[in-house]
Amino acid sequence: MDIYRVKPGTRIKLDDWDPNDKQAFPLSKKEGKKKLLQLNETLEVLQEKLYAEGKHKLLIVLQGRDAGGKDGTIRHVFEGVNPQGVQVASFKVPSKLELAHDYLWRVHQRVPASGNIVIFNRSHYEDVLVVRVHNLVPEAVWSKRYEHINAFEKMLADEGTTILKFYLHIDRDEQKKRLQARLDDPAKNWKFNPADLSERARWDEYTAAYEDMLSKTSTDWAPWYIVPANRKWYRNLVVATAIIGALENLNIQLPKVDFDPNSIVIE
Ligand code: ADP
Numbered sequence: 001m002d003i004y005r006v007k008p009g010t011r012i013k014l015d016d017w018d019p020n021d022k023q024a025f026p027l028s029k030k031e032g033k034k035k036l037l038q039l040n041e042t043l044e045v046l047q048e049k050l051y052a053e054g055k056h057k058l059l060i061v062l063q064g065r066d067a068g069g070k071d072g073t074i075r076h077v078f079e080g081v082n083p084q085g086v087q088v089a090s091f092k093v094p095s096k097l098e099l100a101h102d103y104l105w106r107v108h109q110r111v112p113a114s115g116n117i118v119i120f121n122r123s124h125y126e127d128v129l130v131v132r133v134h135n136l137v138p139e140a141v142w143s144k145r146y147e148h149i150n151a152f153e154k155m156l157a158d159e160g161t162t163i164l165k166f167y168l169h170i171d172r173d174e175q176k177k178r179l180q181a182r183l184d185d186p187a188k189n190w191k192f193n194p195a196d197l198s199e200r201a202r203w204d205e206y207t208a209a210y211e212d213m214l215s216k217t218s219t220d221w222a223p224w225y226i227v228p229a230n231r232k233w234y235r236n237l238v239v240a241t242a243i244i245g246a247l248e249n250l251n252i253q254l255p256k257v258d259f260d261p262n263s264i265v266i267e
Helices: 029-053 070-077 124-128 144-158 172-184 187-190 197-199 203-216 232-247
Strands: 057-064 086-090 119-121 159-171 226-228
Touching: 029 070, 029 119, 029 232, 057 070, 070 119, 070 232, 124 144, 124 203, 144 159, 144 187, 144 203, 159 203, 159 232, 172 187, 172 197, 203 226, 226 232
Parallel strands: 057 119, 057 159, 086 119, 159 226
Antiparallel strands: none
């Protein structure tokens, strides 16, 4: 998935990244969905080993615009994995208690423990996205956060956490289609938030914020992937493949037992 990984220090212009790209898996939708089922099985096995070994930690960060597909990615990529050992942490508007602390306080509490995978549905990056676009703190405050975040993630990596970050890249037309679908389908109405429209109106400001985030915080220890996400099946394949690759690199070993299973007879 190297083609989608942001090399540290690259200045990102999102216009240069095609949200419809499908060069890594030139498949039909049907074939793509079939391939995901195989990847689901591979991920299930690797996650069980990670849990059994109880040594490594995996942190997955998902960011994207409204209707970018964060929820769908979690549902489809992790289908079949054992819920024991995998947690989702969703970061919403901070509570009063959270706001009374530094912005990484609530985040640090949710990072994975040994043997676990944690998926961040939104993350500390909101503190350089929505916070920046809405001027919730002055520029002098948010502009220092890229450096804090890189240092924070370096600390997590040095202490045994593998970090993968995915920006789900959709275009304006795709967002319109997905928001409209939430209005058209009564079963999806609950997902529609009128505030999404005022966020959509700030499309360009968010683009600038995402571009800075991707340019300044993709590091060797916590890389960003820009995932072409107009096609949901393709997005799922890219995210699943990157996660599987990272887990395979860990060379996870099942715990050794100190008995000979063949010598044990259970009456
Ligand atoms: P989601 O869109 O993630 O499914 P919600 O509709 O509840 O869930 O939206 C969560 C909202 O919380 C988003 O608008 C997001 O920008 C906002 N949010 C998250 N973190 C922060 C933060 N640190 N400061 C302000 N708003 C935040």
